[in-house]
Amino acid sequence: MRPFILHNPVKLRFGRGELNHLGEEIPEGARVLLVYGGGSVKCTGTLDRVHEQLKGKAAHVVEFGGVQANPEYAQLMPALPIIEAEKLDFILAVGGGSVVDGAKFIAAATAWDGDPWEFVQTRQVHTGAMPLGAVMTLPATGSEMNGVSVISRSDLGQKLSFFSPYCYPVFSIVDPQLTETLPPRQIANGVVDAFVHVLEQYVVMEQHAPLQARFSEGVLLTLLDYGERTYRDVSDHEARDAFCYAATMALNGLIGVGVTQDWSTHNIGHELTARYGIDHARSLATVMFDNFELRWSMKQPRLTQLGRRVFGLAGSDDDRVAREALAAVRRFFEALDVPTSLGAYPNVEADADEHIVKALEAHGTWPMGEKRSVDIELVSEMIRRSVARVPA
Amino acid sequence: MRPFILHNPVKLRFGRGELNHLGEEIPEGARVLLVYGGGSVKCTGTLDRVHEQLKGKAAHVVEFGGVQANPEYAQLMPALPIIEAEKLDFILAVGGGSVVDGAKFIAAATAWDGDPWEFVQTRQVHTGAMPLGAVMTLPATGSEMNGVSVISRSDLGQKLSFFSPYCYPVFSIVDPQLTETLPPRQIANGVVDAFVHVLEQYVVMEQHAPLQARFSEGVLLTLLDYGERTYRDVSDHEARDAFCYAATMALNGLIGVGVTQDWSTHNIGHELTARYGIDHARSLATVMFDNFELRWSMKQPRLTQLGRRVFGLAGSDDDRVAREALAAVRRFFEALDVPTSLGAYPNVEADADEHIVKALEAHGTWPMGEKRSVDIELVSEMIRRSVARVPA
Numbered sequence: 001m002r003p004f005i006l007h008n009p010v011k012l013r014f015g016r017g018e019l020n021h022l023g024e025e026i027p028e029g030a031r032v033l034l035v036y037g038g039g040s041v042k043c044t045g046t047l048d049r050v051h052e053q054l055k056g057k058a059a060h061v062v063e064f065g066g067v068q069a070n071p072e073y074a075q076l077m078p079a080l081p082i083i084e085a086e087k088l089d090f091i092l093a094v095g096g097g098s099v100v101d102g103a104k105f106i107a108a109a110t111a112w113d114g115d116p117w118e119f120v121q122t123r124q125v126h127t128g129a130m131p132l133g134a135v136m137t138l139p140a141t142g143s144e145m146n147g148v149s150v151i152s153r154s155d156l157g158q159k160l161s162f163f164s165p166y167c168y169p170v171f172s173i174v175d176p177q178l179t180e181t182l183p184p185r186q187i188a189n190g191v192v193d194a195f196v197h198v199l200e201q202y203v204v205m206e207q208h209a210p211l212q213a214r215f216s217e218g219v220l221l222t223l224l225d226y227g228e229r230t231y232r233d234v235s236d237h238e239a240r241d242a243f244c245y246a247a248t249m250a251l252n253g254l255i256g257v258g259v260t261q262d263w264s265t266h267n268i269g270h271e272l273t274a275r276y277g278i279d280h281a282r283s284l285a286t287v288m289f290d291n292f293e294l295r296w297s298m299k300q301p302r303l304t305q306l307g308r309r310v311f312g313l314a315g316s317d318d319d320r321v322a323r324e325a326l327a328a329v330r331r332f333f334e335a336l337d338v339p340t341s342l343g344a345y346p347n348v349e350a351d352a353d354e355h356i357v358k359a360l361e362a363h364g365t366w367p368m369g370e371k372r373s374v375d376i377e378l379v380s381e382m383i384r385r386s387v388a389r390v391p392a
Numbered sequence: 393m394r395p396f397i398l399h400n401p402v403k404l405r406f407g408r409g410e411l412n413h414l415g416e417e418i419p420e421g422a423r424v425l426l427v428y429g430g431g432s433v434k435c436t437g438t439l440d441r442v443h444e445q446l447k448g449k450a451a452h453v454v455e456f457g458g459v460q461a462n463p464e465y466a467q468l469m470p471a472l473p474i475i476e477a478e479k480l481d482f483i484l485a486v487g488g489g490s491v492v493d494g495a496k497f498i499a500a501a502t503a504w505d506g507d508p509w510e511f512v513q514t515r516q517v518h519t520g521a522m523p524l525g526a527v528m529t530l531p532a533t534g535s536e537m538n539g540v541s542v543i544s545r546s547d548l549g550q551k552l553s554f555f556s557p558y559c560y561p562v563f564s565i566v567d568p569q570l571t572e573t574l575p576p577r578q579i580a581n582g583v584v585d586a587f588v589h590v591l592e593q594y595v596v597m598e599q600h601a602p603l604q605a606r607f608s609e610g611v612l613l614t615l616l617d618y619g620e621r622t623y624r625d626v627s628d629h630e631a632r633d634a635f636c637y638a639a640t641m642a643l644n645g646l647i648g649v650g651v652t653q654d655w656s657t658h659n660i661g662h663e664l665t666a667r668y669g670i671d672h673a674r675s676l677a678t679v680m681f682d683n684f685e686l687r688w689s690m691k692q693p694r695l696t697q698l699g700r701r702v703f704g705l706a707g708s709d710d711d712r713v714a715r716e717a718l719a720a721v722r723r724f725f726e727a728l729d730v731p732t733s734l735g736a737y738p739n740v741e742a743d744a745d746e747h748i749v750k751a752l753e754a755h756g757t758w759p760m761g762e763k764r765s766v767d768i769e770l771v772s773e774m775i776r777r778s779v780a781r782v783p784a
Contacts, residue, residue, distance in 0.1 A: 001633040003407025008400070014650070015395025210617065210634045211641060214610030222603045241393040242602045249603060254646075258406070 001208050004258035010145045011171040014245060016237070018175040019046070022053035025133060025171040030090040031060040033083055035103040037067045037095040044181045046137060050094050062086050064106075067095065070152045070159060070273060070280070071102035073117060079106045083130070091132035093169075096186075097141025100134045104149035104167040107132045111166075120151050125164035134172040138182055139244040140190030140281070142197060142251025144172035152274065158363060159270040176244045180234050187243075188336035189281035191227035194247040195220065195329070196265060196284040198255060203292060203302045204370050206260040213305070216255045220310050222246040224332060231336050264369030265291050268379060271359045276348050285333050286342045289326060290382035295373055342383065343390035353383035393600050396650035402537045403563040406637060408629070410567040411438070414445035417525060417563040422482040423452040425475055427495040429459045429487040436573045438529060442486050454478050456498075459487065462544045462551060462665060462672070463494035465509060471498045475522070483524040485561075488578075489533025492526045496541035496559040499524045503558075512543050517556035526564040530574060531636040532582030532673070534589060534643025536564035544666065550755060551662040568636045572626050579635075580728035581673035583619035586639040587612065587721070588657060588676040590647060595684060595694045596762050598652040605697070608647045612702050614638040616724060623728055656761030657683050660771060663751040668740050677725050678734045681718060682774035687765055733781035745775035 013021055026032070032054060034047075041047045054061050064079050082088070083106070093103035107129040109116035119125045136144045143149070147167040152159040179187070202216040223246050229239035249255070268291070269283035278286070292299040300322045307313040307325030315321055330340050342348045349355065357376050360366065368374040405413055418424070424446060426439075433439040446453050456471050474480070475498070485495035499521040501508035511517045528536045535541070539559040544551040571579070594608040615638050621631035641647070660683070661675035670678070684691040692714045699705040699717030707713055722732050734740045741747065749768050752758065760766040 001407060001630075001637065003405070003410055005403065005405050007403040011397065011399035013395070013397050015393060018395055208630065211610060211614045211637050214613055215607055218603060218606030218610050221606055225602065238393075238600065241600075245393065245603050 002258045006253060006257045008145060008168065008253050010168050010252070012145055012248065013171065013173045014248070016175060016177045016241070018173050019049055019053070019135060019178060022050060022135060022173060023057050025173070026054060026057040026092070027090060027131075028057060029059045030057065031086065031088045032058045032062070033079060033088045033091045033106070034061055034063045035067060035079070035091060035093045035095070035099055035106065036063070036065045037069075037099045039065075040181070041094055041137060044178075046094065046135070046178055050092070050135060054092075058090075060086065060088070062088060067099045067102040069098045070150070071098045071105065073105075073120070073151055073153045074155070076102050076105050076109075076151070077116070080109055083110055089130065091130055092135070093132060094135045094137065096136065096138030097143040100136070100141070100143040100169070101149040101151065103132050103134070104129070104143070104147075104164075105151050106130075108164055108167055117153070120160050120162050123160070123162040125162060125166060129164060129166035131170050132167075134169045135178070136172060136174045137178045138186055138190065139174065139176075139179060139247040140193040142194070142248060144169060144174060145248050145252035148251075150270070154274070157274055157359060159274045160363065174244055174248055176237070176240045179240065179244065184231050185337075187231045188338050189279050190247055191223055191231065191243065191336055192285050192333055192338050193281035194250040195223050195227070195332070196281070196288055197250040198223075199288065200263050200265060201256040201259055201261050203299050203306070204260040204262050205298050205301070207302065209257075209259045212255050212257065212259050215249075217306075217309050219246050219250050219255060220306070224310070227332070228335055260370055262370035264374040267360065267365050267368050268356065268382075271356045271363075272342070275355055275359065276345060276352075278345055282338055285338045285340050286345075286386050287382055289330060289340055290385045291374070292326060294378055294382055298370065298373060339391060341389035341391060342386040343388060348387060350387065352387055353380040356383050394650045398645060398649045400537065400560065400645050402560050402644070404537055404640065405563065405565045406640070408567060408569045408633070410565050411441055411445070411527060411570060414442060414527060414565060415449050417565070418446060418449040418484070419482060419523075420449060421451045422449065423478065423480045424450045424454070425471060425480045425483045425498070426453055426455045427459060427471070427483060427485045427487070427491055427498065428455070428457045429461075429491045431457075432573070433486055433529060436570075438486060438527070438570055442484070442527060450482075452478065452480070454480060459491045459494040461490045462542075463490045463497070465497075465512070465543055465545045466547070468494050468497050468501075468543070469508070472501055475502055481522065483522055484527070485524060486527045486529065488528065488530030489535040492528070492533070492535040492561070493541040493543065495524050495526070496521070496535070496539075496556075497543050498522075500556055500559055509545070511556075512552050512554050515552070515554040517554060517558060521556060521558035523562050524559075526561045527570070528564060528566045529570045530578055530582065531566065531568075531571060531639040532585040534586070534640060536561060536566060537640050537644035540643075542662070546666070549666055549751060551666045552755070566636055566640055568629070568632045571632065571636065576623050577729075579623045580730050581671050582639055583615055583623065583635065583728055584677050584725055584730050585673035586642040587615050587619070587724070588673070588680055589642040590615075591680065591721075592655050592657060593648040593651055593653050595691050595698070596652040596654050597690050597693070599694065601649075601651045604647050604649065604651050607641075609701050611638050611642050611647060612698070616702070619724070620727055652762055654762035656766040659752065659757050659760050660748065660774075663748045664734070667744075667747055667751065668737060670737060674730055677730045677732050678737075678778050679774055681722060681732055682777045683766070684718060686770055686774055690762060690765060731783060733783060734775065734778040735780060735782035740779060742779065744779055745772040748775050
């Protein structure tokens with residue numbers, strides 16, 4: 001195995017009703033910036049419950065709402081003068097991954113000397129961050145239990161991720177009950193996003209981390225067992241709990257330590273979201289299959305393992321098992337009403353490949369993926385293939 | 393799923409050569425109590441390497457060696473006046489689980505007002521602990537990544553465990569290379585100990601934590617794949633690395649959060665070790681099978697799952713699959729030369745059942761196990777059965 005460091009200091013409180021323990025986690029006398037997104041946490045009553053929990057613990061609370069999906073630099077920056085003027089010392093994010101990502105950006109920006117966009121671009125934050133906590137209302141991104149944040153600048157057409165050890169939430173509350181008011185589409189997105197997170201850490205050539213592979217398979221099996229049930233039936237608590245926990249474990253470092261990773265599908269997906277507004281998870285589903293198929297010799301061995309261990313496929317023909325496994329994943333996504341082709345999106349241009357390649361070049365993401373195997377030609381080809389597949 | 397808190401603050405450095413990074417983890421200017429066991433860390437050169445790493449980082453180092461397997465209260469207590477006289481502020485444990493357990497006891501004792509045996513007996517330490525780090529030279533106990541410690545008082549015939557959130561090591565180094573000088577018997581013990589750790593968190597009735605079950609199965613599969621290879625061949629690095637990591641993950645909270653647990657095999661095993669000096673892991677192997685068989689209706693469903701998912705057993709007869717699974721576990725232990733019967737130990741008395749029941753009663757461990765289902769009659773019966781099985 002390759003040496004690694006596993007260090008995840010987040011205190012995860014998981015379970016139905018855990019929001020009622022938020023007060024126990026807030027530092028006594030904290031001066032809190034309460035970050036949230038659109039109005040949904042207001043409509044559902046979650047924000048009121050949060051305020052109730054802050055009473056008697058926090059000395060001061062200032063709301064900072066309106067953080068959007070794919071959180072924007074320009075929208076987040078106004079938080080900084082507020083924090084300074086109100087002498088705030090703790091950030092509480094209430095929402096989905098975008099809100100938590102936005103809160104991480106704000107937290108790191110408070111400790112940064114200069115334009116915070118610098119640390120997003122360099123992906124390095126060594127200067128610390130204000131402590132933050134999270135109440136997750138939408139599972140999938142894993143942001144509640146990692147130090148990663150993805151921030152966009154639509155003025156530059158950029159969507160970039162950064163990591164900092166200072167950006168792990170001090171605590172995160174994942175209360176599956178809070179996700180029950182979400183539109184089913186968001187659940188489908190969450191299932192697909194989490195599934196792709198695992199595959200980007202699992203479908204790789206180097207296979208020297210057998211326990212991490214077993215853990216990956218455990219997360220995938222759980223998503224397969226409970227993902228569609230969660231999507232179809234809001235009253236299925238057993239399924240929702242399992243799905244929410246699997247989504248957290250898909251991207252908190254556990255399955256990825258000491259493992260070669262290949263985030264090229266995510267890199268390409270970010271550009272598709274930036275240009276065409278396709279939901280993050282859905283963007284991944286449009287390119288991942290082609291991305292694997294076009295690098296078949298690299299990807300086939302682990303897809304064969306996926307087939308045997310996760311889908312229970314028999315037969316000695318490794319290549320065939322791998323193809324059947326990939327087909328099974330495709331069926332799984334489509335059962336969640338998540339299209340697996342760019343042809344399903346009418347606003348995607350016929351020459352999308354050229355735009356996406358240009359965007360990737362501008363953002364300096366080349367060469368991408370495992371063994372730097374994803375080049376311009378490959379991306380062009382996978383986008384063209386995906387655009388050409390127009391669902392009936 | 394039952395609500396739970398997952399919070400493991402340990403920074404785990406895992407991998408070959410990671411001992412060379414010890415210096416990076418020692419707090420600048422620390423005054424260190426260096427705790428170790430017998431002389432093996434001296435013979436192997438590990439202690440010299442530790443001192444090398446402490447140079448330039450630690451301001452002062454005092455050795456405290458001689459911690460035995462099943463660490464003794466009376467042996468550990470002399471560390472306290474040394475810590476006070478030398479104004480030490482950090483504890484570094486170098487050894488196996490016993491050494492780390494002993495170091496945790498010392499760490500908690502420094503912050504305890506009164507006789508430290510009190511917190512062992514009440515199993516509650518709320519008063520804090522001196523920070524400690526660990527360099528593991530023997531995998532299996534999981535002590536390197538949890539807050540649990542097991543301490544013995546042979547004068548009272550007691551062996552008790554306590555947990556404290558203050559007793560998580562700040563960092564732990566698991567460097568599989570350091571385990572290569574161990575006698576193979578210790579490796580066999582480690583594999584069995586880790587395997588039983590998982591089963592005590594897995595073979596339970598309540599099954600509302602599907603991802604935790606998948607993770608348990610992942611650890612078991614890894615131990616099955618690599619345990620005997622590690623035991624037989626010291627040059628098999630791939631196997632040793634996988635085994636060491638699996639042992640750490642078997643008891644660091646990951647597979648057990650939100651899960652009913654049943655530690656009755658451990659409770660009984662501790663008494664067998666206290667009375668007959670049977671190695672910890674070996675004591676577990678002598679009673680676990682009878683413990684499961686005598687509560688068959690409780691244990692059969694999960695043993696069936698074990699059979700299907702871990703041993704790949706087919707067939708629709710659940711009961712038969714469960715029995716075959718248990719038989720497969722027994723074969724696995726015996727392939728490691730670990731006996732699964734008390735009859736294999738000549739010093740175990742014919743009336744061992746009476747002594748063990750009396751000891752359990754004296755230590756107030758009744759009623760034990762899941763749904764408090766392990767009573768005097770059951771323990772008597774399982775000990776009698778195990779004693780009666782004398783290997784050919």
